[in-house]
Structure formats: structure tokens, C-alpha cells
Amino acid sequence: VTETTEVIRLIKTTRPNLIVILGGPEVSYETNEQTITQLADYVITGWGDISFAKLCNALLSGEKPLHKITNGEQPPLNQIRFPYAEYTANDLAHRLLYVEASRGCPFKCEFCLSSLDKTAWSFDLEGFLEQMDVLYRRGARHFKFVDRTFNLKVDTSIQILQFFLDRLTEDPTSHLFVHFEVIPDHLPEELKAIIVQFPPGTLQFEIGIQSFNPEVQQRISRRQNNQKTAENLRWLLAHSNAHLHADLVFGLPGETIESFAAGFDHLYALSPHEIQLGILKRLRGAPITRHNAEYGMVYDPAPPYSIQQNSDVDAFTVQRFTRFARYWDMIANSGRFKQAVVLLFSNPSTASPFNTFMNFSDWLWEQVGKTNTLTPECLTDALFDYLCNILDYPVTQAQTTLLNDYVASGARSNPSSLEGVLPKRPPLSKNAKKLIERQTQWNSVLNGRDNG
Helix, strand or coil, rough: CCHHHHHHHHHHHHHHCCCCEECCCCHHCHHCCHHHHCCCEEEEEECCHHHHHHHHHHHHHCCCCCCCCCCCCCCHHCCCCCHHHHHHHHHHCCCCEECEEEEECCCCCCCHHHHCCCCCEEEEEEHHHHHHHHHHHHHEEEECCCCCCCCCHHHHHHHHHHHHHHHHHHHCCCCCCCEEEEECCCCCHHHHHHCCCCCCCCCEEEEECCCHHHHHHHHHCCCHHHHHHHEEEHHHHCCCCCEEEEEEECCCCCCHHHHHHHHHHHHHHHHHCCEEEHHHHHHCCCCCHHHHHHCCEEEECCCEEEEEEECCCCCHHHHHHHHHHHHHHCCCCCCCCCHHHHHHHCCCCCCCCHHHHHHHHHHHHHHCCCCCCCCCHHHCCCCCCCCCCCHCCHHHHHHHHHHHHHHHHHHCCCCHHCCCCCCCCCCHHHHHHHHHHHHHHHHHHHHHHHHC
């Protein structure tokens, strides 16, 4: 929104007669308080599918709407045309396609704008699957479902999964990849039965846990059976080939650093493939603000409105965790240091996994003073230094572990800690460089990230 505000400011300076219409969640709430909406001519709040078209038609016919702000009209889903035909061949070949089989969410988690929805609405399944078939036949292979509750209606979930399973049966080498957001405590047997049929590399589940603290869950109106969640995670890891991303949110009202650490340790023991660590953000319109006074919630007034402190975690602790989360992505979630992470957490002198990594995070910050532009070589040398000099691992053990990780990652530079042991390689050919670039793009897709 910061960049877009400046774009609109420039547009209105150079072409003041150009009509600017805004929409989307950022401008749908607290509308009168924002610079960007003051600069624009019209604002549509909420649903824009038909309200935007109506406004455009009115302006093009010479009508001037009476009001600057229009409350978006929510149409029946069967009146909304699927947009997927607008994808070009280039889109289909190189993009992770965002698709929706439903909108809305019946849950009321207060940090999320979807808590304002009354329920979830599903598109006509037959029509949706017809569109998916057209995309697949045109070459699309990477799909990310934006449905908030993919496994809410199990019958629908099974039909969608069966659609993709049928395509895999037709062509087992199709490199299909499908990403879903799932409810962690709702995994009935009939859904398990189809999940287990997918081969490795095809299914990815984003599992929103956010907190394992029952008091915090109740405070933010989040319904979650923690025992069932843990059981389902164990089952998925033991019996399916799905790649699991599990999410936690730091800074929720009443969540202390100690209770968050306990939740992190519990999740780490369940061994999902990635633990994604988020910082609480005050999304405009989200009801989380009702806790501001009681829990001293202080948010950054600038986007993305991250929590700065509250009555349970001070500003310094939030800053420490922010660095922790960044380093966690670089070290643990990147997959570059699989053996080194095991070594880091297996040292008998270390405490809980959370405290172990926090100690490393604090030390790394003292050494480098930044959380960006850290190369794999820099991180390799830092891990070597920490493993040997702080955790007292033998030099040969640390070096062998990091060497295995470095070679497996495909990196090709020369960390100083591996000098003399890293096998020399011939220079890369142009074709090899292209293959590595393609593999990097594919890895990005597998990680559920749209790399453009």
C-alpha cells in the first residue's frame, strides 16, 4: 500500500483527470483514515466481482456516482465467471496458479479478516472441475488453492483430490503439484484413504496451528482440538507423502515467550517438514484490536502493521523473535542444513529446541549484525564456528556434517570452514547453469512460493 499510494500520488499530479478506483481488503476498512483513499476518486469495499463492473459501466456511460465509497455487493457464486481462461500459455507454463473452489470461512480467529465472514461459500463443483480440466489440458501443473478451509466439506475435498489423482493415473510423469490449506484437527478416514494414494512431490498442506495454548486459542476465538491436531500430523508424516508446512503466530494476546516456546517445542517434536513462524499483524478490520487495551497491544502504524510489543512480550523480545524467525527460514526451512540442524539440536548441553535456536540466533546476530544478504557460505562458516566453539563439537564432526549439507545443497562456492575438504569441481557449462536455474525455480514451487 505504501508504494501504491505513491503511484497514485504521481498519477494524480501528472494526469489529474484520470479516474482511480481502489478495492481490496487494505482499503475496505478504516477507509476514511487513509491517505491512499483520499487520493483516489472511488473506493469499493468488500466484494468487487460485480460492483467494480457496475461502477465502470456507470462512469463509461457518463454517470457520476453520488458517493465516493461503495459497499461491494456479494453476488451468488453462480453469477461469477471463472477467470481462468484469462491465463496465457506463458502463465500456465511458468506460474503457480492460484485457484479458488470456495470463498469465506466459518471460523472466527480474530487475527484474520476471514473471521468477518458469516460462513464459507462453495463454487459449483462440476463447473470448477471443468475449468481445472481445461487448465490441465493446456499444460497447467502447479495449483495453489486459496480456500481457507479446504477440508471443511470432506465430500468436496475428496472429489477435488480424486480429480488430480485421476490425472496422475493418466500420466504419472506429469510433475503435478497441488497446495491446500487444511484444518489440522479434521482428517476423517475417507479423506486419509485418498491422501495416501498421492506420490511424493505432489501434495503440500499448509496447516495453521498458530498456538498450542488453549487459553490463547479461546481468547482469540480459535477452535482447535490440540490432541487431534497432533494425532493428524503424526498420521500424515507416517502414512502420506504430503509435504507439511505448519504455522505458528508470535505476539497473540496473552501468549508469553515461555508458552510460545512450549508450543514451538511441541510442534518441533511432531517433525513437520517446515515450521513457518509469523509475527502477529493488525490487519485493518480484524477484530483482534478488541484486546488492545487489556493486553497493551502496540502495532507498527506502517505496513505490514506487525506487533511491536504487548503486556506479555516487550519490544526487545519481539525484535529477538523477529531475528529468530528470519534465521529459522535461512537455516531450518531452507533445507540447506539438514544434518547441521540435527547436530545443533542434539547437543546434550542445549535445552529445548526453541531455546537452543534462540541462543544460536542471539549469537549469530552478535556476529553479523544483520538478517539479510547472508550467503550459504556465510551461514556455513557461522554454523561451523558455533558448533565448534560454543557447543564444543569436534572440528572433524562439524566439518563433515557441514560438508555433506553443502554438497547436497548444490552450492558451488568456497566456505572458509570447508577449505581443503570441499571437492574441486570443473567450471559449470551454460547448459548446467540453466539446469540449476530451472531446479531452483522448481524447488521454489515445491516450497509453495510463487516466484513470479
